[in-house]
Amino acid sequence: AGGFRPGDVQLCLAPLVNMTALGVQFVPWLLFGGTFVLHHPLDVELSLRQMVEEKVHFTIMPPAMMNMILKHPRIDDYDLGSIRTVTSGSAPLSPWAVEEFQRRWGIEVVNIWGQNEGTGLISGPADIPDPAKRAGVFPDWGRPGTVWSVAGVETKVVVPEDRRPVTQPGGVGELAYRGPNVMPGYFGRPDLNGKAFDDQGFFYTGDLFQIKEENHLAFFDRKKDIIIRGGFNISAQEVETSLAGHPKVLDVAAVAVPDEVLGERTCVFVVPRPGQTVDLAELVSFMKEGDMAVYKLPERLEIIDRIPRNPVGKIVKSVLREEILRRLGAQKGEVEA
CATH class of the missing domain: 3.40.50.980 (Rossmann fold)
Structure with a gap:
């Protein structure tokens, strides 16, 4: 594979x-x-x-x-x-x-x-x-009646709160995983093991996946990175994936920005390609052309020199959340002054 x-x-x-x-x-x-x-x-x-x-x-x-x-x-x-x-x-x-x-x-x-x-x-x-x-x-490994190039691994998607199975296409839940490649447990941490594993040996990953047609799964987002706008869940990853294809965007990250009315709105940090300038309107227009739902469209743009990433390339969202709060605070101070 x-x-x-x-x-x-x-x-x-x-x-x-x-x-x-x-x-x-x-x-x-x-x-x-x-x-x-x-x-x-x-x-x-x-x-x-x-x-x-x-x-x-x-x-x-x-x-x-x-x-x-x-x-x-x-x-x-x-x-x-x-x-x-x-x-x-x-x-x-x-x-x-x-x-x-x-x-x-x-x-x-x-x-x-x-x-x-x-x-x-x-x-x-x-x-x-x-x-x-x-x-x-991704292939939904282990689902009865399907044959993939990898055997011996089982996955299921469950409601995070009570671990009921999610089976309908379009449904989103936490991925549970069982296979010989999974660690036996966290050393010396029975408290963590009790939460991470069930009595059938499934490990609960903390990542959200969506059920797709034809026995497939799609990564939806990490639970902590979901943006909740007026009660609707927005995958930051979906926004980032869409904008990664924009010809003027070199790198991009999406985070939640606090909002008094809707709770949260979507903010995108963008690194433009050298010699290019980007504005929010053209990013929104690009996403609309890709049939992105209106409530998922970003409502704030921040230009940044570099997206913070860890050594394996994952975006360090905590740094960006702190940065947007810092910029909002500075903006509020200017208005009050």
């Missing part, structure tokens, strides 16, 4: 401290052999040179880096034809980016989701041949 072959040249862009590098690349390298090329900290220009000079076959990169590579001003100078497979995760993939990697270089992009606890879902061409669809959904 992951696209490995014996003797592959792998480029490891993640630090060897978590499952992104260890589970997705290091352990398969031990099994298949080949060449293991290291890279850290993340540098787009250097990584492109390594891909070309080392004739890389396989690598993993966050979705934001895929977008940055495609929007690189000199991307046509780099021949990435040696690469067969790119895996990407930590956030939903842009269908545009997945299709562009295949169109430009014939690279198959494998969509992955996982956690340090050992959970993992893989959406590869063997199970989901259509690149655009693969960007957004």
